[in-house]
Amino acid sequence: MQITITGLKKHxxxxxxxIRALDGVNLTIEANKIFTLLGPSGCGKTTLxxxxxxxxxxxxxxxxxxxxxxWSNEKNIYVPTEKRELGMVFQTYAIWPHMNVFNNVAYPLxxxxxxxxxIAKRVAKTLKFVQLEGFENRPATRLSGGQQxxxxxxxxxxxxxxxxxxxxxxxxxxxxxREETRKELRMFLGxxxxxxxxxxxxxxxxxxxxxxxGVMRAGNIVELGTPKKIYFDADHQFVADFIGRxxxxxxxxxxxxxxxxxxxxxIGSVVCQKRSFDPSDELTLCIRPExxxxxxxxxxxxxxxxVVEQMVFVGEVYESEIRVGTELIFAKLDPQTTLKEGDHVxxxxxxxxxxxxxx
Amino acid sequence: MERRxxxxxxxxxxxxxxxxxxxxxxxxIGSFSKNLRAxxxxxLSKYIAVYTDPMLVETAGNTLVFVLGSAAFAxxxxxxxxxxxxxxxxxxxFLFKVLSVVPMMIPHVLxxxxxxxxxxxxxxxxxxxLQQLFGLxxxxxxxxxxxxxxxxxxxxxxxxxxxxxxxxxxxxxxSLEESSRVFKGGPMRTLFKxxxxxxxxxxxxxxxxxxxxxxxxxAVPSVLGMPGRIxxxxxxxxxxxxxxxxxxxxxxxAIGMSILVLSITLIYIYRYYTRFxxxxxxxxxxxxxxxxxxxxxxxIPLFIMLIIxxxxxxxxxxxxxxxxxxxxxxxxxxxxxxxxxxxxxxxxVISDPISIKSLGNSLFLGIVGATVxxxxxxxxxxxxxxxxxxxxxxxxxxxxxxxxxxxxxxxIGFMWFFVRTPLYATIWALFFGYIATYLPxxxxxxxxxxxxxxxSLEESSxxxxxxxxxxxxxxxxxxLVPGIVSGWVLMATMFFRELSLSVVLSRPGTEVLAVxxxxxxxxxxxxxxxxxxxxxxxxxxxxxxxxxLIGNRFKPxxxxxxxxx
Numbered sequence: 001m002q003i004t005i006t007g008l009k010k011h012x013x014x015x016x017x018x019i020r021a022l023d024g025v026n027l028t029i030e031a032n033k034i035f036t037l038l039g040p041s042g043c044g045k046t047t048l049x050x051x052x053x054x055x056x057x058x059x060x061x062x063x064x065x066x067x068x069x070x071w072s073n074e075k076n077i078y079v080p081t082e083k084r085e086l087g088m089v090f091q092t093y094a095i096w097p098h099m100n101v102f103n104n105v106a107y108p109l110x111x112x113x114x115x116x117x118x119i120a121k122r123v124a125k126t127l128k129f130v131q132l133e134g135f136e137n138r139p140a141t142r143l144s145g146g147q148q149x150x151x152x153x154x155x156x157x158x159x160x161x162x163x164x165x166x167x168x169x170x171x172x173x174x175x176x177x178r179e180e181t182r183k184e185l186r187m188f189l190g191x192x193x194x195x196x197x198x199x200x201x202x203x204x205x206x207x208x209x210x211x212x213x214g215v216m217r218a219g220n221i222v223e224l225g226t227p228k229k230i231y232f233d234a235d236h237q238f239v240a241d242f243i244g245r246x247x248x249x250x251x252x253x254x255x256x257x258x259x260x261x262x263x264x265x266x267i268g269s270v271v272c273q274k275r276s277f278d279p280s281d282e283l284t285l286c287i288r289p290e291x292x293x294x295x296x297x298x299x300x301x302x303x304x305x306x307v308v309e310q311m312v313f314v315g316e317v318y319e320s321e322i323r324v325g326t327e328l329i330f331a332k333l334d335p336q337t338t339l340k341e342g343d344h345v346x347x348x349x350x351x352x353x354x355x356x357x358x359x
Numbered sequence: 360m361e362r363r364x365x366x367x368x369x370x371x372x373x374x375x376x377x378x379x380x381x382x383x384x385x386x387x388i389g390s391f392s393k394n395l396r397a398x399x400x401x402x403l404s405k406y407i408a409v410y411t412d413p414m415l416v417e418t419a420g421n422t423l424v425f426v427l428g429s430a431a432f433a434x435x436x437x438x439x440x441x442x443x444x445x446x447x448x449x450x451x452x453f454l455f456k457v458l459s460v461v462p463m464m465i466p467h468v469l470x471x472x473x474x475x476x477x478x479x480x481x482x483x484x485x486x487x488x489l490q491q492l493f494g495l496x497x498x499x500x501x502x503x504x505x506x507x508x509x510x511x512x513x514x515x516x517x518x519x520x521x522x523x524x525x526x527x528x529x530x531x532x533x534s535l536e537e538s539s540r541v542f543k544g545g546p547m548r549t550l551f552k553x554x555x556x557x558x559x560x561x562x563x564x565x566x567x568x569x570x571x572x573x574x575x576x577x578a579v580p581s582v583l584g585m586p587g588r589i590x591x592x593x594x595x596x597x598x599x600x601x602x603x604x605x606x607x608x609x610x611x612x613a614i615g616m617s618i619l620v621l622s623i624t625l626i627y628i629y630r631y632y633t634r635f636x637x638x639x640x641x642x643x644x645x646x647x648x649x650x651x652x653x654x655x656x657x658x659i660p661l662f663i664m665l666i667i668x669x670x671x672x673x674x675x676x677x678x679x680x681x682x683x684x685x686x687x688x689x690x691x692x693x694x695x696x697x698x699x700x701x702x703x704x705x706x707x708v709i710s711d712p713i714s715i716k717s718l719g720n721s722l723f724l725g726i727v728g729a730t731v732x733x734x735x736x737x738x739x740x741x742x743x744x745x746x747x748x749x750x751x752x753x754x755x756x757x758x759x760x761x762x763x764x765x766x767x768x769x770x771i772g773f774m775w776f777f778v779r780t781p782l783y784a785t786i787w788a789l790f791f792g793y794i795a796t797y798l799p800x801x802x803x804x805x806x807x808x809x810x811x812x813x814x815s816l817e818e819s820s821x822x823x824x825x826x827x828x829x830x831x832x833x834x835x836x837x838x839l840v841p842g843i844v845s846g847w848v849l850m851a852t853m854f855f856r857e858l859s860l861s862v863v864l865s866r867p868g869t870e871v872l873a874v875x876x877x878x879x880x881x882x883x884x885x886x887x888x889x890x891x892x893x894x895x896x897x898x899x900x901x902x903x904x905x906x907x908l909i910g911n912r913f914k915p916x917x918x919x920x921x922x923x924x
Contacts, residue, residue: 081540094538098556111543
């Protein structure tokens, strides 16, 4: 089911200050896709999710789930949370401690007044799906973090909602379990093919899970796109920086051809992929460390020489900083390299990897 | 070290056994004895006499209604207030802190009396005022009734119920409720299927503790129940030993046995539930922020309600006593009443030798008793926390035994005990009785203080060549000051206003304040009662404030050494 959000505003007042948690958000979340709201803490992503589910009331705007308006201040419509027919996985899982696994998962169906044998059948099927068969009578207080997570997922899926919402569901798991669960979640959601809205501040989670990512900052959606678009082709410096490690160098366009732009920067002139910008925009050159080529051909474009200032061995690579003029360029060097601190080094950057973004 | 510890442990076991186990044993033997002078002369006649008394059925019925009614009222009100404080945006939240602490400083007997002054059917101030206002033929309310008793007792137990429920409500993970809403549970269903069941351990713990306290309650049943001839078990015992021609301590012991057994059983259930509640708390995950329910239309009415409850619990009793202490007889506050005001009641009380004697006795018991009690508590708490042997476990269970002792019942047990010693009818009978009965209140804050002191602090002192006594004096006790202060204050205020044990053990010459106030109340001498009651509240507050000030002077330098909890 498609979710349409128009002009959504939500302001908080605390200690005389106004915090614009949502500052007029317009967003269409396509049906049957996994959509991720990504952003730093305090950007409004959780508030937006809570508005969709109805746990928070916006100040202005409209929210439509499918063809039903669930909230509109103009039309004075408010559909309470329990009538919105959504599924949700909470950050804290919110597994009810006084119930066993069966009752936790059966709760939505019991509220739908479904016959008992039908409930039993559906719960069994869902628990099998999340690989928790045989856990029906386990008290909720005796589940591990990963198991609680699966119960939370089972509970969100059992009533077969058209939309399922995730509020940072992996943030309470330890690193190893988080990686495994992320893979499983990707598989589960792939099989189900329902609309999923996923909130996270973890860029790897967002890239790995999503069909579409919306990056948020200060109550606004800054950029919208597929994971590849967001990673390789961001329009904004904030997005490019947030989604992964990048060298960001202020740049000015001096020449333009049909395919390329020539910019001057602190590390010299660089030939970039051409992009159109508003003439008033200030620009930044963005280049990711993995695209620095340390074995450049002698006629390569964008050949740059610098001095290795720092090398830190972290296993799979050397994380190193290379001084070029006033800039420090972050690079990942082959762990077998013979380079050492103080050495001069030359690298090149392909124009298609040199991305101009607006500041 | 080990040997010293075990010697200390066994000495303490002996002392505490004498204080807490002895009266129970004496109560049991006493209940099978013919009379105080024929101790140990086995007979079942007392049990037969008491448990076939036709009055008992009515008394037991009254007790059941009184106990369950008051406990339920206190728990429901506490639940409501805890919700308002922790989960809504009601203004002036400091009122809740005041509500949970200040009523403990007003002695129960005075609180009960102030309601008698307001709502008694013949000349209750509020009753007379309402009669004048609406031209009613008779008083609209009668506080000398079961509903009256339940209301007053429930208000008295509100703070303790609140102190148990409020922390549970504060640590409640709101996403549990939110997830219920998402999964199609409406507000009512969420309340009954999620919120209340998750809080159930705390609610039940509060309810059970209230039951135990109401079962032991004597102030309200004696001040408000007896004038209306509504007897509950505690007043039934009181009547058995004071109002019949021959005081029958055997019968009193026989009836007391069933209260004691019930009380101990309930405390075990209470402990079971409080252990359980920890389990629920741990599951609530980190990083949740308590969502606040925006009160919109309800804000003002709920706030007014909160103000009224605070007024009723804290201001009203003192106000009523103050007013009554200045007027010659009970009348509605008006020009005539203000014209008749004088210091007459105050003068009579100050020149009344028995009142002055009772004040002196209560001050002695409060200050000296609490000091000795605190000292014993420090030693017991030390052994409980630091010495982990079977013997120290045994010491812990006998020390907390008296937590479930209803004062009047254990008073009967002490009676059987003291009558065989030279302590009988001396102030020392009350002295030891008080320490025995309220020992858990002294130990509890000290054990939590000891838990915070790391063992290496003592060990390093011993390594430095200090003796055990020096280690205690120089290292352990200074770190314990906050615990000692709160333990001392709790004991001192409880001793200073003790009623239910005292009505059994107090004799001419060993009168104490609360008993003297009960006498005034039985005689209807409201003016003198009010003056003496205010003197009581004054000294009680003075002790609390004074000791807290002294304690604060110790804190700053020492507190740095303390291991964060």
